[in-house]
Every structure is written in C-alpha cells, then in structure tokens.
Amino acid sequence: xxxxELVCGVVDRxxxxxxxxxxxxxxxxxxxxxxxxxFLRGEGFIEILxxxxxPVTDPGIRGARQASIDYYGHGFKLMSSMILYKQMxxxxxxxxxxxSPNIRLEPEESVRTGRHxxxxxxxxVEMAHATYHDAMNLGERMVAYVLGRxxxxxxxxxxxxxxxxxxxRTPFERISYGEALEILRxxxxxxxxxxxxxxxxxxxxxxxxxxxxxxxxxxMTARGFYDREDPERPGILRDFDLIxxxxxxxxxxxxxxxxxxxxxxxxxxxxxxxxxxxxxxxxMLKEGVPPSAGFGIGVERLTRYICxxxxxxxxxxxxxxxxxxxx
Amino acid sequence: xxxxELVCGVVDRxxxxxxxxxxxxxxxxxxxxxxxxxFLRGEGFIEILxxxxxPVTDPGIRGARQASIDYYGHGFKLMSSMILYKQMxxxxxxxxxxxSPNIRLEPEESVRTGRHxxxxxxxxVEMAHATYHDAMNLGERMVAYVLGRxxxxxxxxxxxxxxxxxxxRTPFERISYGEALEILRxxxxxxxxxxxxxxxxxxxxxxxxxxxxxxxxxxMTARGFYDREDPERPGILRDFDLIxxxxxxxxxxxxxxxxxxxxxxxxxxxxxxxxxxxxxxxxMLKEGVPPSAGFGIGVERLTRYICxxxxxxxxxxxxxxxxxxxx
Numbered sequence: 001x002x003x004x005e006l007v008c009g010v011v012d013r014x015x016x017x018x019x020x021x022x023x024x025x026x027x028x029x030x031x032x033x034x035x036x037x038x039f040l041r042g043e044g045f046i047e048i049l050x051x052x053x054x055p056v057t058d059p060g061i062r063g064a065r066q067a068s069i070d071y072y073g074h075g076f077k078l079m080s081s082m083i084l085y086k087q088m089x090x091x092x093x094x095x096x097x098x099x100s101p102n103i104r105l106e107p108e109e110s111v112r113t114g115r116h117x118x119x120x121x122x123x124x125v126e127m128a129h130a131t132y133h134d135a136m137n138l139g140e141r142m143v144a145y146v147l148g149r150x151x152x153x154x155x156x157x158x159x160x161x162x163x164x165x166x167x168x169r170t171p172f173e174r175i176s177y178g179e180a181l182e183i184l185r186x187x188x189x190x191x192x193x194x195x196x197x198x199x200x201x202x203x204x205x206x207x208x209x210x211x212x213x214x215x216x217x218x219x220m221t222a223r224g225f226y227d228r229e230d231p232e233r234p235g236i237l238r239d240f241d242l243i244x245x246x247x248x249x250x251x252x253x254x255x256x257x258x259x260x261x262x263x264x265x266x267x268x269x270x271x272x273x274x275x276x277x278x279x280x281x282x283x284m285l286k287e288g289v290p291p292s293a294g295f296g297i298g299v300e301r302l303t304r305y306i307c308x309x310x311x312x313x314x315x316x317x318x319x320x321x322x323x324x325x326x327x
Numbered sequence: 328x329x330x331x332e333l334v335c336g337v338v339d340r341x342x343x344x345x346x347x348x349x350x351x352x353x354x355x356x357x358x359x360x361x362x363x364x365x366f367l368r369g370e371g372f373i374e375i376l377x378x379x380x381x382p383v384t385d386p387g388i389r390g391a392r393q394a395s396i397d398y399y400g401h402g403f404k405l406m407s408s409m410i411l412y413k414q415m416x417x418x419x420x421x422x423x424x425x426x427s428p429n430i431r432l433e434p435e436e437s438v439r440t441g442r443h444x445x446x447x448x449x450x451x452v453e454m455a456h457a458t459y460h461d462a463m464n465l466g467e468r469m470v471a472y473v474l475g476r477x478x479x480x481x482x483x484x485x486x487x488x489x490x491x492x493x494x495x496r497t498p499f500e501r502i503s504y505g506e507a508l509e510i511l512r513x514x515x516x517x518x519x520x521x522x523x524x525x526x527x528x529x530x531x532x533x534x535x536x537x538x539x540x541x542x543x544x545x546x547m548t549a550r551g552f553y554d555r556e557d558p559e560r561p562g563i564l565r566d567f568d569l570i571x572x573x574x575x576x577x578x579x580x581x582x583x584x585x586x587x588x589x590x591x592x593x594x595x596x597x598x599x600x601x602x603x604x605x606x607x608x609x610x611m612l613k614e615g616v617p618p619s620a621g622f623g624i625g626v627e628r629l630t631r632y633i634c635x636x637x638x639x640x641x642x643x644x645x646x647x648x649x650x651x652x653x654x
Binding site: 011012013014015017018022023026027029030033034037041046047048049050051052053054055067068069070071072074076078085088089091092093099101103105108118119121280281283284287299300316317318320322323324325326327 | 338339340341342344345349350353354356357360361364368373374375376377378379380381382394395396397398399401403405412415416418419420426428430432435445446448607608610611614626627643644645647649650651652653654
C-alpha cells in the first residue's frame with residue numbers, strides 16, 4: 001500500500017468512514033463482539049469493567065513503548081494489557097472477561113506490517129484453576145463459534161466484502177515453538193531459539209496454513225514474567241499464541257500464570273525489572289492468588305481475519321496507526 | 328464514611344475485592360452490561376469500538392481536568408467522552424453505541440460526593456435524525472428494561488445486598504431545568520439560573536423522588552458547545568439528564584447535537600475555545616454530518632443505583648477515586 005493512500009484513510013477518517021466497505025465491516029464487528037460475549041457468558045464467565053489507567057501495566061509488549069499520564073502528581077500508565085488486574089479479579093469470581101482497550105506505542109516501522117495499531121482492544125479472558133491446555137481448548141471453541149455464527153449472520157456482508165471465509169478445521173493444529181522454528185527454517189527463515197518470532201517469519205508461517213493453529217511452549221527468554229515456567233521443563237513456558245491462517249498472523253496470546261510471589265520476583269530479577277515498581281501486585285501475590293490461565297483475543301485482528309481486510313486500520317472505526325497523528 | 332476506611336477499600340483493593348458483597352455486585356454488573364447491549368441491539372443499534380485517545384475530546388466536563396499523553400511527539404488527550412467520535416460514526420451507520428471508558432481528573436473534593444470516579448465507563452448511544460424527545464423515550468425504555476431484567480435475573484444477589492429496588496414508574500416524570508430550580512428553591516437551595524446544578528442540590532432533588540426522572544432544557548451557559556440550542560428559544564438547549572431517585576443523582580446525560588459548522592464555531596467562540604484545537608472535527612462538520620441525538624449512561628452509577636451502594640467505588644472492580652493513587 002502506498003504511504004500516501006494509507007495516511008488519507010486514517011487522517012481523513014471522517015471521509016473514509018463513509019465508504020460502503022466500512023459499514024459492512026462495522027456490522028460484522030458488532031456481530032463478532034456479540035458472539036464473543038454470548039459464548040463466554042454461556043461458559044459461565046462474568047464481564048468486568050477493564051481498567052484504562054494504573055500505576056503499573058504489562059511490561060511484556062515486545063518493542064512497544066507504554067504511554068504515561070500525570071495522575072494527581074503520580075506517574076500512571078495506560079494499560080498495555082490488563083493481565084495483572086485479571087489475576088486480582090479472580091480473587092472475587094472464578095471466570096472473568098472484559099473488553100479491554102490497550103495502548104502500545106509500537107515502533108513506527110511496524111506500519112509496514114499492516115497489523116499493528118497503537119490503540120486496540122482485546123477481549124481478555126481468565127479462569128482460575130485452569131491449565132494452558134484448558135485455555136487453548138476454550139479459545140478454540142470460542143473462535144470456532146464466532147466464525148460459524150458470523151458466517152451465518154453476516155453472510156451478505158462477507159459476500160459484499162468479497163470474503164470467502166473457510167470454516168476452521170477442529171481441533172486446531174498445535175505445534176510447539178521448537179517445531180515452528182523447524183518449519184520456518186525449512187522455508188529459509190533463520191529464527192534463533194529463545195527469541196520472539198519476528199513479524200515477517202510469523203506472517204510466513206501463517207501463510208503456510210489454511211486454518212487457525214496454535215504455537216505453544218515459548219521459551220522463557222521470549223516472554224513476560226507472568227507466563228508460567230513449566231516446573232518439569234525449565235526454561236519453557238506453559239503459554240501459547242493462536243495464529244490465523246492466510247498470512248493474517250497472531251490473533252490470540254495467553255498461557256498459565258506465575259502466581260507465586262517468589263517465582264514472580266525471580267522472573268522479574270531475570271528480566272532486570274524492579275519489583276518495587278509493581279507495589280500492589282507483589283503485595284497481592286504474597287497474600288495469595290489462585291493459579292489461573294487465560295488469554296487475550298485482539299478484536300481488530302479477529303475482525304481483519306474474518307473480513308479478509310488488507311490492513312488492520314480498516315478493521316476499526318477510529319484507527320491509531322503507529323507514528324501517525326489522526327482523529 | 329471515614330476517609331481512612333475509604334482509602335483502605337480502594338488502595339488495598341486486592342483485599343477488599345474478596346468480600347462477598349463485591350462478588351454480588353460484579354454479578355449484577357455483568358447482567359446490567361448484557362441487558363444494556365441486548366436492548367440496544369434489539370433496537371437496531373450497532374456496537375462500535377470506542378476510542379481511548381485522540382487529539383481532541385469533550386471539553387464540557389464541569390470542573391474536571393483532562394489527562395494527556397505524548398503520542399509520537401503530539402499531545403493527545405484521553406477521552407473524557409467520545410461525543411465528537413459518535414458524530415463521525417453516524418457517517419457510516421445510523422444507530423451506534425459503545426462501551427466507552429472515560430478519564431476525568433475530577434477535583435479531589437469530589438470524593439465527598441461518593442459518586443465521582445476519575446475513570447469510569449459510559450454506554451454511549453447516538454442516533455441520526457432523532458430529536459431529544461426520541462432520545463429520552465429510548466433512554467427511558469432502556470432503563471426500565473434493564474431494571475426489570477436485572478431485578479428478575481439477579482433477585483438473589485439484590486436480596487443478599489439488602490436492596491429493595493422499586494420498579495420505575497413509566498413514563499418517567501419530565502421537569503424542565505427552570506422547574507427544577509423552583510423545586511430546589513422551595514427546599515432552600517438557591518441555584519442561579521444559567522449554571523449547572525451543583526452536586527449537593529442535585530442530590531437533594533434526587534432524594535425528593537422515588538422513581539427516575541428527567542430534567543431537560545438546560546440553559547446554554549451550563550453546557551458544552553455540542554448540545555443544540557433550540558432554534559425557537561434562544562439560550563435554551565435541547566438536552567437532558569436522567570436523575571436517579573433516592574439521592575443517587577444524575578445517571579444519564581444527553582441531547583440533540585449542534586451539527587452545523589457555523590453554529591458550532593459560534594458556540595466555541597462564546598465559550599472562549601479555539602476552533603483550531605478541534606481540527607478534524609470542524610473539517611468534518613464543514614463537509615456535513617447528519618443531525619442526531621443521543622446520550623451516555625454511566626455504567627458504575629447505574630450499578631450503584633441498582634445495587635443501592637453507598638459509594639460509586641463499590642460499583643467497579645478497580646476504582647480510581649479522584650486524588651487517590653490506587654491499583
């Protein structure tokens with residue numbers, strides 16, 4: 001896409017939004033949101049109100065920067081994800097979800113991927129006393145439910161958008177991080193064991209599949225302190241990503257949580273983070289939280305995949321594209 | 328309430344959240360959110376994703392301050408309300424709503440009211456080609472639907488909370504701003520015509536009713552530039568608030584919108600605002616937006632009223648109380 005064309009659709013959104021395609025996408029997105037919630041409520045999850053600001057937030061956001069405000073003389077962050085707060089919510093109810101807005105000031109070069117926004121929303125899900133396999137099973141049924149329902153309820157919109165959405169094959173394929181690196185190597189992508197899979201490699205492996213699939217067991221060096229290390233396999237996390245097919249890339253990220261204070265403190269030290277920055281969170285862990293697993297599913301990325309859109313900024317009414325000031 | 332007790336429930340929220348009352352409130356809130364959405368979707372409204380940050384936001388937020396971030400070298404605001412964006416969305420679809428998180432750094436003394444949060448959520452609703460009477464009719468049916476459904480679905484939770492929620496009398500009473508001032512005067516509250524009704528007077532008039540009621544036709548000097556002046560009655564706005572009874576106070580605010588660029592520019596000049604601060608918004612109005620009406624209904628205030636809670640910070644899992652740094 002030409003940079004000029006992109007900037008027009010984003011900066012002049014009040015013009016671009018009049019296009020018939022936008023109306024179709026918004027109708028599909030409404031159905032997606034409704035389907036996600038109906039599924040989760042049917043599984044006994046309770047919707048809670050997500051925080052937007054707080055003294056600490058998720059540090060595990062790849063190369064993106066956090067945004068800060070002055071909150072009555074205190075430095076507060078905008079939520080990059082509500083992960084720490086989901087663990088708190090489980091002290092009250094066993095199964096929670098929220099429509100959670102996140103701000104991540106991604107590097108400007110991420111514009112080229114067509115799948116990064118500086119402001120986006122996740123439906124954030126967490127359940128107490130669950131394993132990462134439980135969470136993958138739940139996420140898989142959820143995504144299959146949403147795709148099926150939206151395909152039926154919005155068949156006219158999808159047809160008008162020129163999108164032929166294939167029903168996903170269940171169960172979703174599950175490949176380990178190590179296997180994913182092997183597959184990539186056979187295609188000429190050299191990803192060193194221990195790092196996050198880069199954007200271009202993620203797009204490449206996504207393009208090799210025609211149905212959503214899981215990558216699980218990421219190495220500890222690639223992820224934040226809250227993804228739980230497997231007690232039997234040091235250095236390997238009990239976590240996962242869901243990758244959409246056809247090049248659309250990652251759409252869900254989650255795992256089991258470190259929930260014991262001493263383990264979290266050790267992980268923080270390994271990452272060079274100062275536990276004093278996480279005041280209430282460490283206090284809470286010391287008093288005890290239930291073990292849990294969960295994930296966040298990006299609403300705009302799911303919309304993009306379902307609608308078959310070229311860029312993520314066509315999957316949201318008011319897009320914030322990294323580096324570009326717009327409405 | 329003792330300041331000490333308040334600070335504990337908020338700062339140590341990871342302890343307070345374990346109380347059985349909190350679990351009851353979260354269950355009721357889940358039902359409230361679901362009922363609001365089911366009602367609106369049933370009326371043909373489409374859910375859109377609310378913006379959290381942007382170059383401009385709602386200036387009409389009484390004495391509260393806006394919060395700002397550095398967005399790739401540009402000063403961006405956190406949404407104090409998404410009013411300007413709702414008008415943009417109507418260029419695509421005729422009826423929209425969103426779960427919209429808002430940040431308003433209220434003055435610290437507002438803590439005493441027990442009904443102000445620095446971070447809260449509105450279900451924000453807007454419809455094209457509608458009058459403020461249409462919007463009041465819609466809001467009234469919506470609130471009656473939610474109260475009825477939650478009373479039935481959460482009867483056990485409400486009983487455990489000790490709340491006897493009276494069914495509202497429909498149609499809701501509608502009193503003009505002028506009539507409200509008369510009522511207040513008869514009770515010893517002197518509110519000068521033209522100003523916003525102060526917190527204590529609002530609580531007083533709310534306490535005189537036992538069912539929700541509307542106050543409409545606020546004077547132009549009391550409200551933001553986007554509330555439409557009545558063409559037949561200069562100085563009077565076609566807008567409204569819904570006041571909950573029993574002292575719970577304002578819960579909904581809305582009206583018809585100024586949608587003609589020249590009218591908005593005149594209103595901005597009257598309020599001493601610089602139209603250049605509203606770049607894209609003024610450009611959009613010049614190219615034309617549909618006339619519309621709508622409102623925002625505060626989720627935490629509705630929860631507080633339905634559950635009969637003493638303070639607004641008991642109506643949200645992660646409360647931000649003005650002036651108090653907390654999780």
